[in-house]
Amino acid sequence: MALRERTTAELLERVQKAVDAEPLDRDSAIGIAEALEASPRLFLEPLLEAGQELGIRGHGREITVSRNVFIPLTNMCRDRCAYCTFAKPWDSPEARTYRLDEVREISENARGAGCLEALFCLGDKPEVAYRGYRGWLEERGYASTTEYLVDACRVSYEAGMFPHSNAGIMSAAEMSALRPWNASMGLMLETTSRRLRERGQAHYYAPDKEPELRLRMTREAGELRIPFTSGILIGIGETPAERVDTLLAIRDLQREYGHIQEVIVQNFHPKPGTSMADRAAPSDELMAGTTALARLILGPEMNLQAPPNLSPTSLELLVRSGLNDWGGVSPLTIDFINPEAPWPELQKLAQRTRDAGYTLRDRHCAYPDDIARRPEFFEPAMLERLRETSDRDGYPLLENLI
Secondary structure (H helix, E strand, O other): OOHHHOOHHHHHHHHHHHHOOOOOOHHHHHHHHHHHHHOHHHHHHHHHHHHHHHHHHHHOOEEEEEEEEEEOOEOOOOOOOOOOOOOOOOOOOOOOEOOHHHHHHHHHHHHHOOOOEEEEEOOOOHHHHOHHHHHHHHHOOOOOHHHHHHHHHHHHHHOOOEEEEEOOOOOHHHHHHHHHHOOEEEOOOEOOOOHHHOOOOOOOOOHHHOHHHHHHHHHHHHHOOOOEEEEEEEOOOOOHHHHHHHHHHHHHHHHHHOOEEEEEEEEOOOOOOOOOOOOOOOOHHHHHHHHHHHHHHHOOOOOEEOOHHHOOOOHHHHHOOOOOEEEEEOOOOOOOOOOOOOOOOHHHHHHHHHHOOOEEEEOOOOOHHHHHHOHHHOOHHHHHHHHHOEOOOOOEOOOOOO
């Protein structure tokens, strides 16, 4: 039921019912999302209070972070999202694919610096779009980028890191090949809106942003029992109802397979040189309120994350939304997807988290509960190494805890 069909009192009552463990139905969630966008001053505080209460119920006053090194294995991609500056064409002087010896060196340096996660983030199927890149792979004995990624993850794993791959759309067979060398994997769902694939919209030139493809891969990851990251992207032209439908799709997949280890609520960042450069970023209030709404939809147990480098002036507001994770933060490399947004220094992030009434704690790229209690989610050798480097509760054993 849309906002116009529900009174403010009814919507606020529904927010409180969600705190009382009655999951939000679609109509109520859409009404709340519309109300937040129309009247943030009226709805933000009740949403934050509810989200924070649920977050504390599920995770106490603890927020986690994964110290990582960002390895953009290749920045070529066949998709052209209207907000992206990461993807480069084959003939660009900025196009780059890391050699395996470079992956090894980066991983060794990262492990020496106290990092545990190797975040592999790369373009989607560039070999389909660029003959020259396809030839580069063939010269090295690879038929696809994913085949090359398997070896890159193996090299990083052998150097002591725990890879997490975010490589775009993959088949079940490709994920199975990666599984021995990855502690977790991920794919941002971003949106379930088919409308955003239409001409003039953010994903028109991005065939791999077809919602059903992303839902299918997330579903197959569940069938393979892979700890999996998903998420929503706010501010790319979606409606409040489409935000809600995306979060509900994630909730449905989690209920069926139990493998979604975290959900990222990420805000669009306008970038010079893109067709969406002049579009305003979501307000801090919309970002925090949507994160709180995600907590009400997904429940107290879900690990809920917002990237701190994309909201540097409103971390305290985000803390009140019910999140329990800051995601991967690198002390060594930039955020190659959002290079204009520097990571916060970990010590400063810890201090701001404490100032907001919470404690910051290190985690692996896979979450503690899965490591400690879900052995079926990992290959035996991966599980053994994760547990060797973790305490009994699944948190990493690091010499210099934050």
